[in-house]
Amino acid sequence: xxxxxVVLENSDAVYDFYRDHQQNLLKSRAAYWLLxxxxxxxxxxxxxxxxxxxxxxxxxxxxxxAVNHLSQLDPYTVAAAAWYSALRPVIGRTRVLAKDELFLxxxxxxxIDMMGGIPVFRGKDHGLRAVNAAGQRMIxxxxxxxxxxxxxxxxxxxxxxxxxxxxxQAVGTGIGHIAFRAKKLGADPVLVSLGLSYGPRVxxxxxxxxxxxxxxxxxxxxxxxELPTKPxxxxxxxxxxxxxxxxxxxxxx
Numbered sequence: 154x155x156x157x158x159v160v161l162e163n164s165d166a167v168y169d170f171y172r173d174h175q176q177n178l179l180k181s182r183a184a185y186w187l188l189x190x191x192x193x194x195x196x197x198x199x200x201x202x203x204x205x206x207x208x209x210x211x212x213x214x215x216x217x218x219a220v221n222h223l224s225q226l227d228p229y230t231v232a233a234a235a236w237y238s239a240l241r242p243v244i245g246r247t248r249v250l251a252k253d254e255l256f257l258x259x260x261x262x263x264x265i266d267m268m269g270g271i272p273v274f275r276g277k278d279h280g281l282r283a284v285n286a287a288g289q290r291m292i293x294x295x296x297x298x299x300x301x302x303x304x305x306x307x308x309x310x311x312x313x314x315x316x317x318x319x320x321x322q323a324v325g326t327g328i329g330h331i332a333f334r335a336k337k338l339g340a341d342p343v344l345v346s347l348g349l350s351y352g353p354r355v356x357x358x359x360x361x362x363x364x365x366x367x368x369x370x371x372x373x374x375x376x377x378x379e380l381p382t383k384p385x386x387x388x389x390x391x392x393x394x395x396x397x398x399x400x401x402x403x404x405x406x
Contacts, residue, residue, distance in 0.1 A: 348398030372401030
């Protein structure tokens with residue numbers, strides 16, 4: 154299927170494409186390896202988290218990975234963390250939600266597609282009413298992918314945190330609806346919270362430099378294998394677990 158232009162007016166064709174898009178596995182793993190070599194983040198785990206995560210991955214449970222969002226460099230440092238962590242086996246089987254503007258420039262889109270990207274049309278960019286139908290379709294596509302065994306990685310704050318990098322900001326309900334709809338399709342998703350810190354910053358509105366990004370600290374919370382049945386309850390658990398993971402990342406920095 155030909156790659157459609159990623160614009161809101163074309164969202165039906167966009168999600169028809171990303172319902173089944175699969176990147177080249179060897180090239181994807183090579184890209185994650187290269188980012189791992191470039192950034193070399195520090196990885197730590199809550200007690201028992203690494204062993205539990207490996208166990209759940211071996212059971213082929215789909216992962217719903219929640220990461221706090223600090224910088225435009227986060228997708229690259231998170232990819233590096235995936236390569237050096239217990240997530241390495243699911244590289245190529247994880248969809249990564251990314252804002253639609255990243256899919257406009259062809260070379261950047263090729264990189265995002267290689268990482269398993271799925272576009273998100275955000276209300277802050279296009280207006281809440283305008284993106285409602287596309288947002289519902291995106292959630293359905295993510296749920297379908299999880300029902301087929303893929304993981305989904307989300308920055309549930311929806312935008313970079315330029316207020317307080319040590320505190321998770323408001324979490325959108327989309328992640329709760331993804332898990333809820335995946336469960337309705339027969340999937341049994343596992344919540345994996347991944348805290349990210351670039352260390353103390355004088356002004357959180359200023360992006361970290363690439364050198365600062367190379368010192369990123371990641372902390373895995375204990376996976377949550379049993380999620381509630383209501384989207385709002387799932388969202389609350391995501392917020393609480395992600396804050397715990399972020400606390401761990403800040404402490405480990």
